Amino acid sequence: MTTFDHGDIQLDELALDDEIVRRAGVATADVAEYALWLGDDALVLAQQLGWWISRAPELEEDIALGNIALDLLGHARSLLSYAGSASGRTEDDLAYWRGERDFRSSQLVEQPNGDYAHTIVRQLAAAVSMYELYSRLQSSGDATLAAIAAKAVKEVAYHREHCVEWFRRLALGTDESRRRLEIALDHVWPYVGDLFRDEPLIDRLEGIAVRPSSLRPAFDAVIDALAAETGIVFPAADTARGGGRRGWHTEYLSLLLAEMQVLAREHPGATW
Amino acid sequence: MPTLEEQRFDELIAADARVEPRDWMPEGYRKTLVRQISQHAHSEIIGMQPEANWISRAPSLKRKAILMAKVQDEAGHGLYLYSAAQTLGTPRDEMFQALVDGTAKYSSIFNYPTLTWADMGAIGWLVDGAAICNQVPLCRASYGPYGRAMVRICKEESFHQRQGFEILLELMNGTDAQKAMAQDAVDRWYAPSLMMFGPPDGDSPNSQQSMAWNIKRFSNDDLRQRFVDMLVPQAEALGVTLPDPDLRFNEQTGHYDYGQLDWDEFHEVLAGRGPCNGQRLAHRRKAFEDGAWVREAAAAYARTQAQLEKVAS
Numbered sequence: 001m002t003t004f005d006h007g008d009i010q011l012d013e014l015a016l017d018d019e020i021v022r023r024a025g026v027a028t029a030d031v032a033e034y035a036l037w038l039g040d041d042a043l044v045l046a047q048q049l050g051w052w053i054s055r056a057p058e059l060e061e062d063i064a065l066g067n068i069a070l071d072l073l074g075h076a077r078s079l080l081s082y083a084g085s086a087s088g089r090t091e092d093d094l095a096y097w098r099g100e101r102d103f104r105s106s107q108l109v110e111q112p113n114g115d116y117a118h119t120i121v122r123q124l125a126a127a128v129s130m131y132e133l134y135s136r137l138q139s140s141g142d143a144t145l146a147a148i149a150a151k152a153v154k155e156v157a158y159h160r161e162h163c164v165e166w167f168r169r170l171a172l173g174t175d176e177s178r179r180r181l182e183i184a185l186d187h188v189w190p191y192v193g194d195l196f197r198d199e200p201l202i203d204r205l206e207g208i209a210v211r212p213s214s215l216r217p218a219f220d221a222v223i224d225a226l227a228a229e230t231g232i233v234f235p236a237a238d239t240a241r242g243g244g245r246r247g248w249h250t251e252y253l254s255l256l257l258a259e260m261q262v263l264a265r266e267h268p269g270a271t272w
Numbered sequence: 273m274p275t276l277e278e279q280r281f282d283e284l285i286a287a288d289a290r291v292e293p294r295d296w297m298p299e300g301y302r303k304t305l306v307r308q309i310s311q312h313a314h315s316e317i318i319g320m321q322p323e324a325n326w327i328s329r330a331p332s333l334k335r336k337a338i339l340m341a342k343v344q345d346e347a348g349h350g351l352y353l354y355s356a357a358q359t360l361g362t363p364r365d366e367m368f369q370a371l372v373d374g375t376a377k378y379s380s381i382f383n384y385p386t387l388t389w390a391d392m393g394a395i396g397w398l399v400d401g402a403a404i405c406n407q408v409p410l411c412r413a414s415y416g417p418y419g420r421a422m423v424r425i426c427k428e429e430s431f432h433q434r435q436g437f438e439i440l441l442e443l444m445n446g447t448d449a450q451k452a453m454a455q456d457a458v459d460r461w462y463a464p465s466l467m468m469f470g471p472p473d474g475d476s477p478n479s480q481q482s483m484a485w486n487i488k489r490f491s492n493d494d495l496r497q498r499f500v501d502m503l504v505p506q507a508e509a510l511g512v513t514l515p516d517p518d519l520r521f522n523e524q525t526g527h528y529d530y531g532q533l534d535w536d537e538f539h540e541v542l543a544g545r546g547p548c549n550g551q552r553l554a555h556r557r558k559a560f561e562d563g564a565w566v567r568e569a570a571a572a573y574a575r576t577q578a579q580l581e582k583v584a585s
Contacts, residue, residue: 047328050336053343054324054555057563059317059351066344073337080333092332116566172576173569180565263389264331270447272331272389272439 021078021151023085024143031142032086033104033201034209036094037245038133039079040105043095044253045126046072047260048113057116064162068123071155078148096264100254106244108191110253117177117184120166125192125237127159132218133210141207164226171230178232185235191250193238195219199245285486290416293359301485304478305415306360308487310367313353314378317371318552320346322386323395331389338435339392345428352424356417372560374553380538381464383546390443390450390457396436397506398458398465404429405499406469414486437506444511451511458507459515466530467538469496475535500528 027035049069056062080091109126113119134156137149170177196212196219227234241248264270274282277296284291291297320343327343330336354364370376381399386392407429410422443454470476470492482488490498500519507514518531540546 043333046336050327050340053327053340053347054320055559055562057559057566059347061563062320062347063344063351066340066347070337070340070344073333073340077333077337095333096331116563169570169573170566173571173573174565176565177569177572259328263329267331267447267449270331270450272335272442272446 035083036104043076117180123163194242309357316350380541390453393439394457394461409489
């Protein structure tokens with residue numbers, strides 16, 4: 001009996017694949033700013049969904065939400081790495097060393113996980129809008145953004161399916177699940193409008209960025225169909241003042257960043 | 273006189289062949305397997321928590337991605353193992369309920385806290401390293417579904433161990449604070465990881481029978497020795513000190529001698545008095561209870577859909 005070979009560590013095999021899209025060039029300042037919009041949305045959402053790993057209602061959901069969070073983190077890394085090319089910064093410089101006012105994520109993604117219904121409602125708005133966005137961004141005049149979008153859209157299609165299915169289960173499952181879903185919609189849906197605000201930046205990126213307001217009809221069509229199918233009434237999708245793309249956030253983002261950044265900031269200059 | 277069924281089972285074991293779910297098996301064999309496989313599944317599920325504790329604070333996006341993937345793998349291992357145990361006639365819900373009720377056992381290692389980022393390295397290197405030593409021989413366990421589940425699990429575990437080693441290597445090449453963090457984590461996880469192989473052979477009541485049934489292939493002390501022999505050169509490569517003043521190479525045996533382990537602590541933690549037993553169980557129970565309304569909604573929706581399809585057909 002000779003064999004239980006195992007656990008022997010080969011130093012030359014230590015490199016792990018990154019699964020991120022390498023940039024084709026250096027971003028201009030405007031393109032970098034736009035990449036932050038999308039990258040910060042993906043990063044904040046990944047941070048939020050990561051919380052569910054070990055806390056989900058079923059083991060299968062620990063895995064599903066973990067997968068979605070991993071995909072989003074991959075998108076965030078590609079986008080932040082590209083954004084950083086404009087100013088000589090890395091993905092980690094941007095993720096860990098910017099303050100809350102410099103984050104360009106929408107107000108939707110920073111809304112708290114809450115119960116499972118809150119997470120599913122936030123995820124529904126995020127995944128449906130991202131799917132429409134990345135579908136169009138594949139034909140961007142910017143080769144790196146187009147490549148990132150082409151990879152992301154395939155993954156986001158699954159994310160959309162996952163949360164639409166859960167939306168149906170919660171809407172048509174039990175009285176309790178429907179009640180919780182309606183509360184979650186009241187809390188989360190007003191922040192959806194922040195995804196579709198046009199900013200002056202978009203005027204300068206014709207043919208490169210996707211105009212947020214142009215996504216609204218396709219988004220509404222998906223939501224209207226779900227409303228008709230389930231009898232759920234969606235509340236108005238706007239607050240008086242959004243502005244995540246300008247660095248105006250709700251109270252939740254700074255706490256989320258404090259937790260995410262604490263260790264990196266304890267060790268300036270360290271590598272991990 | 274053994275029955276025909278008993279003869280057939282004994283022949284399978286004697287030939288070192290696989291026993292499959294459809295085969296007759298002695299009740300003790302079935303019970304031993306359900307106990308061992310479900311405990312292993314529970315360990316994977318509870319074992320998610322110490323590492324999930326650092327997902328939100330991982331110090332780089334790459335490390336965050338690797339850690340998320342690893343904890344997610346552990347949920348997957350739990351699922352494979354519950355499925356393997358189900359083939360022996362015990363439903364997953366029943367096993368899971370026992371875990372939530374606090375009546376099921378799981379590996380005592382997960383009742384220790386993860387205090388710093390370096391613990392992610394030490395867990396990968398030491399805890400997953402010990403798990404691999406334990407688990408590679410289980411790929412040849414006589415019960416087919418268990419052995420096959422272990423093949424998949426071991427492939428992923430070896431990636432887990434490598435990423436742990438890589439975390440420590442990066443820290444040991446880093447700042448003084450990072451080096452101190454790495455050594456501190458190794459100091460805390462070394463002895464508990466050696467105890468993962470279970471009590472010394474003289475004190476391990478179930479081992480003999482498990483070895484006779486080809487479930488277990490090596491004794492606790494043999495595996496522990498193999499693990500220590502493997503660790504010493506790796507610790508040297510890392511530049512960390514293993515916290516055992518009695519650790520030294522024995523020319524006669526060709527193995528490393530190591531000092532006494534604190535088996536009182538092991539039994540205390542196993543009995544529920546470790547640093548995090550209450551916390552780990554409360555976390556699992558809260559997730560289970562908070563998710564009850566979601567599972568009920570999914571079940572109700574599935575029933576309605578099935579009904580609708582029936583009406584339609």
